Amino acid sequence: MRYSGWQVLRQGLAGNRGWRPAWREAAPKPAYDTVIIGGGGHGLSTAYYLARNHGITDVAVVEKGGIGLGNVGRNTTIIRANYILPGNSEFYSHSLKLWEGLERELNYNAMVSQRGLVNLFHSDGQRDAFARRGNAMINQGDDAVLLDREGVRRLLPYLDFEQGRFPILGGLLHPRGGTARHDAVAWGYARAADARGVDLIQNAEVTGIDISAGRVTGVQTTRGAIRARRVAIVVAGRSSQVAAMAGLRLPVESHILQAFVTEGLKPVIDHVVSFGMGHFYISQSDKGGLVFGGDIDFYASYAARGNLPMAEHVMEAAMTLMPMIGRAKVLRSWGGIMDMTPDGSPVIDRTPVEGLYLNCGWNYGGFKAVPASGWCLAHLMATGQPHPVAARYRLDRFLTGRGLMDEEGTGSQHNLH
Numbered sequence: 081m082r083y084s085g086w087q088v089l090r091q092g093l094a095g096n097r098g099w100r101p102a103w104r105e106a107a108p109k110p111a112y113d114t115v116i117i118g119g120g121g122h123g124l125s126t127a128y129y130l131a132r133n134h135g136i137t138d139v140a141v142v143e144k145g146g147i148g149l150g151n152v153g154r155n156t157t158i159i160r161a162n163y164i165l166p167g168n169s170e171f172y173s174h175s176l177k178l179w180e181g182l183e184r185e186l187n188y189n190a191m192v193s194q195r196g197l198v199n200l201f202h203s204d205g206q207r208d209a210f211a212r213r214g215n216a217m218i219n220q221g222d223d224a225v226l227l228d229r230e231g232v233r234r235l236l237p238y239l240d241f242e243q244g245r246f247p248i249l250g251g252l253l254h255p256r257g258g259t260a261r262h263d264a265v266a267w268g269y270a271r272a273a274d275a276r277g278v279d280l281i282q283n284a285e286v287t288g289i290d291i292s293a294g295r296v297t298g299v300q301t302t303r304g305a306i307r308a309r310r311v312a313i314v315v316a317g318r319s320s321q322v323a324a325m326a327g328l329r330l331p332v333e334s335h336i337l338q339a340f341v342t343e344g345l346k347p348v349i350d351h352v353v354s355f356g357m358g359h360f361y362i363s364q365s366d367k368g369g370l371v372f373g374g375d376i377d378f379y380a381s382y383a384a385r386g387n388l389p390m391a392e393h394v395m396e397a398a399m400t401l402m403p404m405i406g407r408a409k410v411l412r413s414w415g416g417i418m419d420m421t422p423d424g425s426p427v428i429d430r431t432p433v434e435g436l437y438l439n440c441g442w443n444y445g446g447f448k449a450v451p452a453s454g455w456c457l458a459h460l461m462a463t464g465q466p467h468p469v470a471a472r473y474r475l476d477r478f479l480t481g482r483g484l485m486d487e488e489g490t491g492s493q494h495n496l497h
């Protein structure tokens with residue numbers, strides 16, 4: 081069923097009784113060519129691009145819960161291509177280009193909104209660092225504009241420019257950055273993958289990975305065993321646990337990241353804004369809620385809910401930057417489990433087990449990566465070769481120390497990324 085304005089009109093006039101489910105409720109078959117563990121953004125986009133780019137449709141996505149209930153539906157929805165390091169720069173650039181055509185590609189309204197992202201700076205040193213980052217972005221073919229204080233004031237007049245402790249000296253504007261509706265991205269990929277023949281198997285937890293003579297042969301699930309020639313682990317915060325089923329120990333720690341949403345307000349923030357003197361970023365959803373977040377909770381956990389010290393830290397940063405936010409009421413907050421790597425960059429690679437692939441380590445920035453991550457993992461699985469824009473996302477960089485991509489320059493410590 082194609083979605084269109086005409087279809088909305090037609091169904092509306094017919095009492096909305098003609099809509100069909102967006103995807104089939106598939107039951108697991110005994111065997112597939114390829115099994116993808118995890119029905120989050122990355123697992124679904126991998127399945128879609130396996131079918132779309134490589135004609136591989138004998139694929140099952142095995143999801144322990146429901147589609148879109150993991151981090152793909154819990155994030156603060158920011159998409160951007162403002163990375164500086166070779167390796168990350170070309171990958172996120174590729175991803176943003178895919179975002180720009182995504183809704184047409186999937187025939188699904190993912191509410192992609194390139195409203196512009198402003199990273200504020202508060203010292204001369206930070207200005208230099210952002211000028212360098214902006215140049216790297218332009219060299220990569222993306223866009224960046226260095227704004228002075230008055231330039232920022234024209235765009236974001238509600239910020240507190242007068243406060244003495246962290247004066248706003250300017251910002252780096254990334255006009256093509258913005259937001260997308262997170263769960264719609266999962267639904268759009270799910271629907272498009274299903275339409276190409278992929279089975280989406282929900283409520284099936286993978287409990288074991290079958291290996292024979294160093295080669296993967298399938299998975300055990302709570303809905304029975306499934307044989308497969310290729311298996312990909314794409315489970316975000318649960319990566320260490322699922323990889324352990326194959327005897328692998330990953331360089332990943334799982335930490336909680338929280339997000340907060342206020343009551344709906346009239347339009348006030350029309351960009352994505354990030355504070356330069358603390359980990360804080362904010363945008364306004366189309367429903368009017370101010371959506372914001374900060375840093376991870378600094379302890380490893382699988383609890384999927386955060387604690388008050390980080391909530392307080394985030395609120396303090398918000399009040400410092402835009403005191404008017406103190407008038408808004410926080411409606412909801414939640415947490416998601418982040419798969420943090422030592423250098424803050426991800427892994428898209430084979431594993432030592434033949435036929436077993438790994439996609440993990442997205443830290444707190446994997447939503448924007450969803451299109452390119454699926455594109456590149458599908459490429460690796462189908463051709464046996466890493467995609468050029470993801471060639472540096474090797475698992476063995478943590479063993480050798482060579483090729484680490486410490487984007488934030490915080491050193492090789494999980495909880496500093």
Ligand SMILES: Cc1cc2nc3c(=O)[nH]c(=O)nc-3n(C[C@H](O)[C@H](O)[C@H](O)COP(=O)(O)OP(=O)(O)OC[C@H]3O[C@@H](n4cnc5c(N)ncnc54)[C@H](O)[C@@H]3O)c2cc1C
Pocket residue numbers: 117118119120121122123142143144145146148149150151152153154155156157158159284285286287314315316317318322337338339373414415416417442443444445446447448449
């Ligand atoms: C609060 C918050 C804010 C964020 N903000 C941003 C942002 O603004 N921009 C950005 O780019 N990124 C952001 N992120 C990060 C981003 O959401 C994640 O990096 C990304 O969603 C992770 O990939 P995924 O979508 O595949 O994960 P998920 O949706 O978590 O998918 C993994 C799936 O694997 C399933 N699974 C796990 N174990 C098993 C098993 N044994 N068997 C079967 N299935 C299993 C899970 O149920 C889950 O559905 C944020 C994250 C959070 C929590």
